[in-house]
Amino acid sequence: MTGNRPLQLPLGRERSVKFLPWLIGFMTFLATLSLAAALLVNALAERWDQGLDGRLTIQVPHVEPPDSVEDELRLDAILKVLTDTPGLREAEVLDDRGMANILAPWIDDPTLVAELRFPVLIAVTLDGGELSDRVLQDLSERLEEVAPGTYVDTHRRWLVGPIRLADSIELVAVVVLLMVMAAAVLAVIFVTQTSLTIHRSVIELLHLMGARDLYIAVQFQNYSLRAALFGALAGLFGAGLTITAISYALVTADDGFVQPFQLGLSAWLPVSALPLAFAAVAALTARITVLRHLARL
Amino acid sequence: MVRLEGVSLRYREGPEVLHGIDLELEPGSFHFLLGPSGAGKSSLMRCIYMANKPTKGRVMLFGRDVQTLDRDEQALMRRRIGVVFQDFRLLPHLNAFENVALPLRLSGESSRALDSKVAELMRWVGLADCLESYPATLSGGQQQRVAIARAVIGRPSLLIADEPTGNVDERLAMRLLFLFQELNRNGTTVFIATHNQALVQRFPYPFYRIDDGVLSLGRRTAANPVAAGAAGG
Ligand SMILES: Nc1ncnc2c1ncn2[C@@H]1O[C@H](COP(=O)(O)OP(=O)(O)O)[C@@H](O)[C@H]1O
Numbered sequence: 343m344t345g346n347r348p349l350q351l352p353l354g355r356e357r358s359v360k361f362l363p364w365l366i367g368f369m370t371f372l373a374t375l376s377l378a379a380a381l382l383v384n385a386l387a388e389r390w391d392q393g394l395d396g397r398l399t400i401q402v403p404h405v406e407p408p409d410s411v412e413d414e415l416r417l418d419a420i421l422k423v424l425t426d427t428p429g430l431r432e433a434e435v436l437d438d439r440g441m442a443n444i445l446a447p448w449i450d451d452p453t454l455v456a457e458l459r460f461p462v463l464i465a466v467t468l469d470g471g472e473l474s475d476r477v478l479q480d481l482s483e484r485l486e487e488v489a490p491g492t493y494v495d496t497h498r499r500w501l502v503g504p505i506r507l508a509d510s511i512e513l514v515a516v517v518v519l520l521m522v523m524a525a526a527v528l529a530v531i532f533v534t535q536t537s538l539t540i541h542r543s544v545i546e547l548l549h550l551m552g553a554r555d556l557y558i559a560v561q562f563q564n565y566s567l568r569a570a571l572f573g574a575l576a577g578l579f580g581a582g583l584t585i586t587a588i589s590y591a592l593v594t595a596d597d598g599f600v601q602p603f604q605l606g607l608s609a610w611l612p613v614s615a616l617p618l619a620f621a622a623v624a625a626l627t628a629r630i631t632v633l634r635h636l637a638r639l
Numbered sequence: 640m641v642r643l644e645g646v647s648l649r650y651r652e653g654p655e656v657l658h659g660i661d662l663e664l665e666p667g668s669f670h671f672l673l674g675p676s677g678a679g680k681s682s683l684m685r686c687i688y689m690a691n692k693p694t695k696g697r698v699m700l701f702g703r704d705v706q707t708l709d710r711d712e713q714a715l716m717r718r719r720i721g722v723v724f725q726d727f728r729l730l731p732h733l734n735a736f737e738n739v740a741l742p743l744r745l746s747g748e749s750s751r752a753l754d755s756k757v758a759e760l761m762r763w764v765g766l767a768d769c770l771e772s773y774p775a776t777l778s779g780g781q782q783q784r785v786a787i788a789r790a791v792i793g794r795p796s797l798l799i800a801d802e803p804t805g806n807v808d809e810r811l812a813m814r815l816l817f818l819f820q821e822l823n824r825n826g827t828t829v830f831i832a833t834h835n836q837a838l839v840q841r842f843p844y845p846f847y848r849i850d851d852g853v854l855s856l857g858r859r860t861a862a863n864p865v866a867a868g869a870a871g872g
Pocket residue numbers: 650653656674675676677678679680681682683
């Protein structure tokens with residue numbers, strides 16, 4: 343109703359309630375770190391994924407017995423199939439000469455490289471994103487027709503392990519986040535119930551003077567909101583410092599892993615929303631706890 | 640306004656402290672409830688202001704059986720009842736001003752109207768200098784007057800006062816009773832519990848007697864203005 347009036351319930355003075363902001367602060371700290379970890383791992387996995395996007399390699403084995411004319415014909419047929427496949431931009435053939443160049447540091451004799459009969463590699467650049475599984479399947483089948491033994495490599499199988507690991511790390515982080523939230527809810531319920539007991543006679547008096555349950559619940563709700571918001575912001579601040587310190591340490595460590603460990607702007611947004619989520623959950627929990635308690639009187 | 644039908648009360652597993660009480664307070668009436676300590680005055684009043692549920696019988700307020708009200712209806716009805724508790728029940732963390740302002744705040748009164756009303760009433764009960772004082776720093780009599788001011792600030796339709804003059808001297812007791820009288824003239828139904836026969840003698844209002852949880856209508860005689868039927872003085 344009016345702005346600056348004293349609380350009718352002296353909430354926040356008793357010892358058991360005073361530690362609520364601390365508790366919420368610590369929990370927000372943990373929750374923020376888990377959320378940040380989940381977002382980081384997610385971003386990392388996406389980056390790996392994207393690194394492979396837009397490219398595939400086709401391996402074409404030489405014919406048996408060796409027949410260079412037949413090899414040329416097969417390669418032409420393959421290139422024709424590739425030209426006819428929608429969504430491909432460019433195909434670069436890495437033939438024996440190209441291979442010899444690559445292997446030059448190890449094998450300096452080009453004829454030897456030709457004798458080793460490495461499969462011909464065709465590096466294909468896609469037009470935009472990745473090909474759907476159906477198009478890939480289709481492509482493989484048509485290549486198999488014109489050149490048996492041809493293999494289309496999306497390199498994705500190399501990623502199955504790391505991505506699965508990333509997914510489980512993400513899952514664990516989300517579970518930790520939810521558990522911390524649940525613990526916060528329990529803490530608020532406990533603190534609110536203790537507070538209800540402590541203030542029983544004041545609440546009874548307010549009732550006798552005509553206060554509605556909601557009027558009383560709102561006082562607990564607002565106290566909880568303030569306490570949780572205060573604690574959660576402090577927790578977020580601490581977590582932000584920790585994350586920044588970790589990224590800094592990794593940057594100065596200067597290895598290939600550095601770049602993915604910077605939390606992007608899009609990740610900071612949900613992380614900063616976390617204190618608000620905690621405050622909202624705490625306020626709602628307090629309100630419901632009080633209303634349920636009073637309805638039982 | 641108030642009607643009790645066959646109200647009995649026992650506290651948990653204790654003995655019955657009120658026995659089949661019938662009582663009626665007409666709108667605009669003024670009654671005393673006279674009885675020695677431990678007779679059940681406070682218990683009876685608690686049944687009327689809905690702090691205790693009778694174990695037997697019915698309590699009707701403003702024409703409605705309180706048993707049938709939901710919680711919000713109860714809250715609204717309680718706002719029409721002013722109560723002076725025997726033990727004051729001031730909120731220790733609020734100063735005298737805020738304690739008195741409480742009923743107005745609960746019914747959403749605007750701050751400006753509230754300020755002047757509270758200040759004026761506090762002057763009336765002689766506590767103009769104590770607006771900022773906390774209950775713990777006030778004497779028993781001062782606390783009692785804050786409690787009375789809080790009970791009447793909302794101009795209740797019904798005023799229930801449990802020994803409202805127990806902690807003040809004779810002169811102040813009279814002054815407070817004049818306040819109740821004034822309220823009554825403006826339409827408030829007043830019901831005052833006291834063990835002080837002298838006080839009842841001074842005001843020509845009807846009174847009930849309660850003894851060991853049994854209620855009877857008091858009778859004034861020429862010889863003894865507050866004699867009771869059977870129980871005697
Ligand atoms: N909260 C309570 N619990 C148990 N017994 C009570 C309680 N309040 C009062 N009593 C008992 O009820 C009887 C009437 O008390 P009370 O109504 O306070 O009388 P009065 O106000 O006339 O002094 C007394 O015997 C008292 O011991």
